[in-house]
Amino acid sequence: MNKRISFAGPSITDREIDSVMDALKNGWYENYDMHVKKLEKTFADYLGVKYALATHCCTQALHLACAAIGLKEGDEVIVTDFSWVATAYAVAYTGAKCVFADIEPETWTIDPDCLRKAITEKTRAIMLVHTFGHPAGMDEIMKIAKENGLYVIEDAAPALGATYKGRKVGTFGDVACFSFQGAKMAVSGEGGILVTDNEEIYERAKLLSSMGRTDSEAVFWSDMLGYQYTMGNLAASLALSQLLRVEELMKIKRDIFGWYEQGLSSAPGIRLVKEKEGCKSNYCYPSLLLTDEIVADRDEIISGLKALNIHCRPAFPRMSRFPVFEQRYENPVAALVERRGISLPSAANLNKRDVSFVCESIKRLIG
């Protein structure tokens, strides 16, 4: 069997090993949160925002973001229909209703026109995703939010390093969240971080992330129903060492996408998801859509690739179809991507020859 071509996986160097060893040796006693604090400060500085709060995973950061802006039962939040379910469940945890909007065919990010049409008098916020590292259309989204007095939460889980018109994603909305889960741009095993310029959102998220503990009436006193969502030094030390290599990690992903572009551009019926003009994607998960020119079934193609030890992912099923949500939506673009979209391997250990093998195998399988 040939080398496993993994869907995703990190680049780990001596820098990461040294950083984790440092946390293991020194991150205790009076230094119990030293690496966490350093990660938060470095992350905030990197993005150019005032506050960052590290969490055990991005789902928790998203939940804190939703709770910190005060979402509750009776509120509506417009959510992209195409994402990992954490995006929508974070909203649902607060009791607010998810109203699912369709996506743009070019970037698979929320379509601003659909978003606008979904607004009602109950709408309180927009939950967008910079899907697979492609920036959402922030000019239009922020304009809609401003006109309608809505909060904007950026789910930037896979989008570290991506920019929209020269500005880093995660700096547009009221609050944004990134993931350090093992398949993301920068990893810490599991991990997440919430960022904001809004002091009130930050303070509330921070309190909620540590069990609502205020010590106000007594040591260990808690003033609200909070959660244990904080990150520890070991994970933070790994995330930090990866963050310090973000440009290098992004280059790895962008090179891989460039090889896919070379290898698949001549293939009929394949539409690669490419960055829009003025945007820089981190190409966290290079993806393609099979057009009608290709008769082969998407899942059969993925199985055929798996038999060659090439590990792809089908596109997400639309979240609005999950039993948790009561209302059904058509959202035709997301419905098409759900059926015909594939995310390609982009693990950091792939070389040009591996990607070329993937491209040739895809071309063979689609006939």
Ligand SMILES: Cc1ncc(COP(=O)(O)O)c(C=O)c1O
């Ligand atoms: C768009 C999106 N949002 C949220 C998450 C959740 O991140 P985590 O696994 O760190 O909780 C993910 C993870 O895959 C994601 O892709």
